Amino acid sequence: xxxxxxxxxxxxxxxxxxxxxxxxxxxxxxxxxxxxxxxxxxxxxxxxxxxxxxxxxxxxxxxxxxxxxxxxxxxxxxxxxxxxxxxxxxxxxxxxxxxxxxxxxxxxxxxxxxxxxxxxxxxxxxxxxxxxxxxxxxxxxxxxxxxxxxxxxxxxxxxxxxxxxxxxxxxxxxxxxxxxxxxxxxxxxxxxxxxxxxxxxxxxxxxxxxxxxxxxxxxxxxxxxxxxxxxxxxxxxxxxxxxxxxxxxxxxxxxxxxxxxxxxxxxxxxxxxxxxxxxxxxxxxxxxxxxxxxxxxxxxxxxxxxxxxxxxxxxxxxxxxxxxxxxxxxxxxxxxxxxxxxxxxxxxxxxxxxxxxxxxxxxxxxxxxxxxxxxxxxxxxxxxxxxxxxxxxxxxxxxxxxxxxxxxxxxxxxxxxxxxxxxxxxxxxxxxxxxxxxxx
Ligand code: UGA
Numbered sequence: 001x002x003x004x005x006x007x008x009x010x011x012x013x014x015x016x017x018x019x020x021x022x023x024x025x026x027x028x029x030x031x032x033x034x035x036x037x038x039x040x041x042x043x044x045x046x047x048x049x050x051x052x053x054x055x056x057x058x059x060x061x062x063x064x065x066x067x068x069x070x071x072x073x074x075x076x077x078x079x080x081x082x083x084x085x086x087x088x089x090x091x092x093x094x095x096x097x098x099x100x101x102x103x104x105x106x107x108x109x110x111x112x113x114x115x116x117x118x119x120x121x122x123x124x125x126x127x128x129x130x131x132x133x134x135x136x137x138x139x140x141x142x143x144x145x146x147x148x149x150x151x152x153x154x155x156x157x158x159x160x161x162x163x164x165x166x167x168x169x170x171x172x173x174x175x176x177x178x179x180x181x182x183x184x185x186x187x188x189x190x191x192x193x194x195x196x197x198x199x200x201x202x203x204x205x206x207x208x209x210x211x212x213x214x215x216x217x218x219x220x221x222x223x224x225x226x227x228x229x230x231x232x233x234x235x236x237x238x239x240x241x242x243x244x245x246x247x248x249x250x251x252x253x254x255x256x257x258x259x260x261x262x263x264x265x266x267x268x269x270x271x272x273x274x275x276x277x278x279x280x281x282x283x284x285x286x287x288x289x290x291x292x293x294x295x296x297x298x299x300x301x302x303x304x305x306x307x308x309x310x311x312x313x314x315x316x317x318x319x320x321x322x323x324x325x326x327x328x329x330x331x332x333x334x335x336x337x338x339x340x341x342x343x344x345x346x347x348x349x350x351x352x353x354x355x356x357x358x359x360x361x362x363x364x365x366x367x368x369x370x371x372x373x374x375x376x377x378x379x380x381x382x383x384x385x386x387x388x389x390x391x392x393x394x395x396x397x398x399x400x401x402x403x404x405x406x407x408x409x410x411x412x413x414x415x416x417x418x419x420x421x422x423x424x425x426x427x428x429x430x431x432x433x434x435x436x437x438x439x440x
Pocket of ligand 1: 151152153154155156159217220224257259260261262263264265266267268269270294329330
């Protein structure tokens with residue numbers, strides 16, 4: 001099959017490379033000349049484990065290419081994917097669909113032969129209808145179907161998630177009709193390699209598919225927020241949140257994943273998608289109060305994290321040196337979007353602290369966003385002379401720190417572990433004043 005992928009952001013680039021690896025011929029299209037130039041040189045603009053090799057192999061084998069001018073690729077494509085950004089609209093939190101609609105307009109006049117236009121971007125319910133109307137208006141004779149195919153991959157584990165998904169959701173209207181049948185056939189063919197690992201393709205109508213994406217992210221965000229509140233309760237009553245998580249997670253109806261208590265969820269998806277779902281629900285007169293509360297609780301949690309440093313220190317952070325380990329919203333990514341560090345560092349600085357930090361991949365992005373934070377070249381430099389060290393992101397390399405060396409380098413051995421990567425009893429045995437999340 002021939003695929004045109006509009007947008008070489010996270011989702012577009014990973015999906016394009018994976019479809020090429022499935023054996024399809026993929027052209028990735030982007031309006032940003034510097035991005036395309038870098039990709040053509042084999043330079044990957046984001047950090048994602050395994051992506052550089054996947055891109056390199058598929059470019060070399062002639063299945064993957066990058067271009068600024070996608071007209072030819074769109075004309076020849078069996079499927080054109082829209083994988084552009086849908087950021088939160090400033091002011092009201094609705095998803096900004098201007099890039100999606102611009103892509104639809106661009107595609108419309110180029111359609112030749114039957115083409116499936118697939119929205120892969122996370123888009124609110126009803127966006128597919130609008131995309132269809134735009135194409136129909138511009139090119140009334142076009143032979144096409146608009147399909148929703150949301151993406152569930154996680155940053156840092158994106159390739160595995162794409163190739164071994166729990167499910168692939170495909171939203172096609174009028175599935176039994178002529179256009180619907182042809183569209184379903186194209187989508188099944190695109191994902192055929194997944195038959196091997198028995199990942200189910202779930203065919204539903206388009207609006208249902210669009211909502212499944214938001215419902216999944218909102219549910220996961222709520223699950224994290226639930227365990228974070230349980231963590232606070234554990235601290236108040238002297239219980240252990242990791243054991244609570246295990247105790248409830250072994251119940252298969254609950255499941256053990258996404259029950260790690262921490263500083264609050266961040267990233268490019270949960271914060272934006274939960275707010276967008278809240279807005280959609282309000283607009284349709286069916287408010288989702290659980291999600292409204294989730295958003296509020298998570299926002300205030302991130303803001304409250306800096307306070308934990310003072311609590312553990314037992315004194316104000318004014319004129320103290322605080323070392324932050326990890327800045328990205330989670331490990332194995334360089335993504336800083338809505339990262340808890342963006343609340344924690346400024347709050348510490350505002351309270352008079354000197355903040356020094358290290359992140360294995362996120363320093364470049366972080367330096368643009370975190371005014372006044374001194375970036376250090378490794379973890380040991382970041383703890384040098386510190387009155388307290390805060391584990392903000394659970395990168396593997398912070399799990400294996402030489403704690404004796406850390407202790408020697410610090411002014412005093414105080415650790416606030418917002419990801420529970422160390423055991424309280426071990427840390428106390430090492431002579432640290434230590435606090436984790438939800439562990440008494
Ligand atoms: C999330 C979803 O997990 C993906 O399924 C989805 O495709 C993606 O959004 C998207 O919509 O594009 P992602 O944002 O990459 O993926 O990262 P997650 O691994 O889900 O983590 C999100 C946030 O939740 C992070 O800040 C992480 O630290 C936090 N988290 C996650 C916890 O605090 N506890 C957990 O148990 C799990």
